[in-house]
Amino acid sequence: MENKMSVNFDRTTILGAARFFQNCVRSGDIEGALSSFHDDALYVSQPGNVVKGKAEIRKALEFLCGMRPDLQAQRSVSFETGEIAAWLDEWTLKATTPDGVALDMNGTSSDIMKRLPNGNWVYLVDNPYGASAVLDVPKVDL
Numbered sequence: 001m002e003n004k005m006s007v008n009f010d011r012t013t014i015l016g017a018a019r020f021f022q023n024c025v026r027s028g029d030i031e032g033a034l035s036s037f038h039d040d041a042l043y044v045s046q047p048g049n050v051v052k053g054k055a056e057i058r059k060a061l062e063f064l065c066g067m068r069p070d071l072q073a074q075r076s077v078s079f080e081t082g083e084i085a086a087w088l089d090e091w092t093l094k095a096t097t098p099d100g101v102a103l104d105m106n107g108t109s110s111d112i113m114k115r116l117p118n119g120n121w122v123y124l125v126d127n128p129y130g131a132s133a134v135l136d137v138p139k140v141d142l
Contacts, residue, residue, distance in 0.1 A: 028066065036122055067095040072091065075089075084113070087111040088130070109130055
């Protein structure tokens with residue numbers, strides 16, 4: 001695992017902000033991970049479960065960061081317009097839960113990021129499950 005203090009991330013770039021968050025998760029740095037979210041952010045903690053605001057996001061991150069998972073990015077792309085950007089990121093995650101269950105997951109996140117007045121990018125919507133998040137939503141005939 002990387003030491004979070006030895007790595008410098010340029011959070012004024014979308015890629016740097018995303019990699020900072022991933023490094024915080026890997027190293028168990030809850031405060032750093034939480035600083036990657038806008039005050040009004042939404043986080044899809046699992047398909048069908050959306051939490052809002054830093055207090056609720058903290059609870060979800062405590063579990064995630066507590067596992068110190070091997071979280072790796074594969075391919076990424078952003079679509080930026082002004083202070084808002086869409087961010088797509090393929091990822092893999094390997095970890096062991098506190099009760100001993102081995103996790104081996106992968107997905108493609110579908111996120112919305114916002115540039116703060118200080119120039120740093122943060123998550124406004126973090127949906128690590130991408131299109132999989134709609135699997136629990138009933139189909140609607142149009």
